[in-house]
Amino acid sequence: MNVYCLLCQQRYVPKLGWSDFLTVKQADVLCDVCRRSFSLLDGERCCHCDRPFSLVADSYRHGELCTDCLRWQQADEWCDVLTKNRSVYVYDEWMKDVVTRWKFRGDYALVEAFRADFCREFFRHFSSDVVLVPIPLSRERLYERGFNQARALAELLSLPIADVLERIDSEKQSQKTRLERLRTVQFRLRTGEWRCDQCVLVDDLYTTGSTVYHAARLLKQAGMRDVSSFTLARA
Ligand SMILES: [Zn+2]
Ligand SMILES: [Zn+2]
Numbered sequence: 001m002n003v004y005c006l007l008c009q010q011r012y013v014p015k016l017g018w019s020d021f022l023t024v025k026q027a028d029v030l031c032d033v034c035r036r037s038f039s040l041l042d043g044e045r046c047c048h049c050d051r052p053f054s055l056v057a058d059s060y061r062h063g064e065l066c067t068d069c070l071r072w073q074q075a076d077e078w079c080d081v082l083t084k085n086r087s088v089y090v091y092d093e094w095m096k097d098v099v100t101r102w103k104f105r106g107d108y109a110l111v112e113a114f115r116a117d118f119c120r121e122f123f124r125h126f127s128s129d130v131v132l133v134p135i136p137l138s139r140e141r142l143y144e145r146g147f148n149q150a151r152a153l154a155e156l157l158s159l160p161i162a163d164v165l166e167r168i169d170s171e172k173q174s175q176k177t178r179l180e181r182l183r184t185v186q187f188r189l190r191t192g193e194w195r196c197d198q199c200v201l202v203d204d205l206y207t208t209g210s211t212v213y214h215a216a217r218l219l220k221q222a223g224m225r226d227v228s229s230f231t232l233a234r235a
Helices: 032-036 067-074 093-104 108-125 139-145 149-155 178-183 210-221
Strands: 016-018 025-027 085-090 131-134 165-167 187-189 198-206 226-234
Touching: 085 108, 093 108, 093 149, 093 198, 093 226, 108 149, 108 226, 131 149, 149 198, 165 210, 187 210, 198 210, 210 226
Parallel strands: 085 226, 131 198, 198 226
Antiparallel strands: 016 025, 165 187
């Protein structure tokens, strides 16, 4: 059987592998070369946010924590907000290209390329007794892109999804300083009702943590007992 790789469009003979999660044989949607270009997070990492210590200077490491997490932990209003973050891939040049194509050029089908790794890693770190909360896009962004990448990822996991957050700030976060970002209210709650008191926020990227910390704080304030996050890549 010959099929075309979702990324490079070359013909290849798909390998049938046992998926760890689905226990059915599934053919990879990528050729071997593209599949091997993804880097799973590996080696020593920050125990809180999953940042690989091999990718940062020694001065960013404080025992088990990275500098960013230490700062969150030292701030009274943030220290109990997020239980942990776990991610799947290193956000390297390859991953940047793939995410750009998927998210900004609307190549929705590419989510299939993440399925096996995303599901396997999720259940290594979290139980199935959680509700997933995808980080929302602003209405303008959703209109531009046609889909919310965080929701597309959450849907891979076949767990309950609660769209309880709404984004209220459409300004580019990256143009703000850390302090400005911390002061900005990014989300509001659409409902305060859920059947589960443990949730996992889902997003494509974890960079400074600002987005997930804001979302997590809102959920904690509304009574959620435990909030963690799971992202496709860790910058
Ligand atoms: Zn390929
Ligand atoms: Zn960290």
